[in-house]
Amino acid sequence: MAKAAQPIMIDGVPLKERLAQAERRKKYIAFGMVLPLLIFVIVTFAIPIASMLFRSVDNPRMTELAPNLVQALNEWDGAELPSEEVFEVAFIDLTAAKEAGTLGRIATHLNYSLSGGRSLILKTKRKFKKIKSPPYREAMIKADKRWGDINTWGVLKKVSDRYTTRYFLNAVDRDFDNDGNIVEKPEEKQIYVTLFLRTLWISLLVTLLTLLIGYPIAYLISTQPPRIGNLLIIMVLLPFWTSLLVRTTSWIVLLQTQGVLNDIMVWLGIISEQGRLQMIFNLQGTLIAMTQILLPFMVLPMYSVMKTIPLYELRASQSLGANPFITFWRIFWPRSIPGIGAGGLLVFVLSVGYYITPALVGGSKGQMISNQIAFHMKSSLNWGLAAAMGSILLIAVLILYWLYDKVVGIDKMKLG
């Protein structure tokens, strides 16, 4: 078929151009309406996430505090102990840092990667005034013999890099050895991989539990007449009207060893006074509380999908000879899968990043990765590591979205 000629308007303007002109005003108005939200999202969401991703590889401290030393170390090949010039630059930069009062920060920074790094710098600082003139190399090694160890300089070079994968390695319990190879940390220092796995495991369990409990509820609500259905929906939503903190703490009241549930079981004679069950401040507590709190997020998407499955389709199935079980399995269940997918994804993603509940009822066995992220944000002030862990979580969630899109199709997702 020959390609049709471009349609031209009476006044000689191509149709396409004229259409674009006519639609332009509409587009401007539409854009104007979303602009406030767009700015809000960029400022409060896109920029913080970009900055977090950047922070997880960013390593500016040494470049800021000891720029000459960083440059000198960049030129050093690392094969043998640095030359006198490098020592001189190190001395000058460290002295300058001492004057500026920033030496403590260099010490802290070095300490992340070199145990005893802090004391090395501070010990050297005290002896600085004895060093009057070159050669600085001997003087510094005399001040602390660790300056004579090539390993110290190797670490110093590593921590001076402008960008670093150290935070990511740290977040998965890995580190560089002296030769620059990636190695596992000593066993007693490995915590994050276990924590990541536990986080995924808890999220998976919570998703399954909410599905098991939520599916029948959603089914029941979707089959009720609107009046009763709305009432049931309100009851599902009722927990939202209570603060998360209140709900979590009421689980403590219920489940703790001297709590309501244990008291009742002792009173009924099911367990003995000594045999009170530890139901909270462990993994179990986290699971119970999170399942309850996240249940509505599972029920609502499933309900909204089930509501669209018409009664006459189920009747048609029965009239065609399928008993209620087959009708459920072959008609209702496959039709409800988009709801399960949406609810499951929502609950899983929320669980992966859950913080308050595990912090309050998790004890030590029920902690999740977000608790560690918070720890590094607030207490250890190792923001780089926190950012790296956050990034890993983000990537895991994105992979999940991608999988969901492959398996179910993201356009089939219905959230309400």
Added chain:
Amino acid sequence: MSTSISDAYVSFQEVQKSYDGENLVVKDLNLGVERGEFMTMLGPSGSGKTTCLMMLAGFETATSGEIMLDGTGINNVPPWKRDIGIVFQNYALFPHMTVRENLAYPLEVRKVPKNEITDRVEKALGMVQLSGFAGRRPGQLSGGQQQRVAVARALVFEPKLVLMDEPLGALDKQLREQMQYEIKHIHENLGVTVVYVTHDQSEALTMSNRVCVFDDGVVQQVAPPDVLYEQPQNAFVAQFIGENNTFLGTVRESQADRCVVELGTGEVLKALTVNVDGVGSQTTLSLRPERVTINPEAGSCDNQVQGDVKELIYLGDHIRARLELCGNDQFIVKVPNAANHSHLREGESVSVGWLSEDCRALDAPN
């Protein structure tokens, strides 16, 4: 036709149905459907016809009475064991299955062997002229095609009975008429028993062997289409099926099958006695517009009155004239657009006449 309802292939015996325990939606239904018959339940919405169909399908239970299918009571048989195919108004195809899977579904749940399923599905698709569409999903078909799939699916497992609940309601007029003939032909070819529900009287007349007219939960008349149209047994049927001129009056004389009726305006008309209580009782006279003659020859009609032409509507094959006569200003006459027909003018006074046997004296409104 069997003489007794209880011998029929499908029968409702003294069936009553109430949803709320206060009002009866179906009041004492007695109805028999013969094997191979196309029976239509016709009535306005809310008349109880769909409720009857749902009781037959098993989705509603009869409050009292017995429903029989092929000699056995089915009141306590669940829907999936009744072996009744249903075509729903909105097709009720399974959107997550292809056309082939939809058709195979009733066979699969009956554990029919795989190769036989393939054959029967192909055959059923051929029957509704959709052989090339087996791999499509219902969403990719037009309304008419979906309707055909629904019909094929209700027939593919060779049910004892097929129910259709206003299956053509969602289609446009042209397609609806085409589908009426298709369904009628399928019924004739397969000899399957069909119970069809509709509120469209022309659909009922086109397709059915017999029509059962419902109103207010009560069967008004059960008859073949021609009998229903020409010999309505009561005023409701007369006005529900086709067009109809009515007069209210009092029976003054009654002789053999004829009676003399005096209207409120004083005119006296002769009519066929169908459904009146006797001399002195109220009656509704019913007269089809096409049975009225304009300017009849003297002596050819035993009823003859003067009327004023109020309105003329040209409809091509006939002209629809609205007249005022005997105090009724909605009197309709259909004047065929034949050669030499009398050309009426609005405002003129004409003589109209009809035979007393075409004018049926029926029950009076309550």
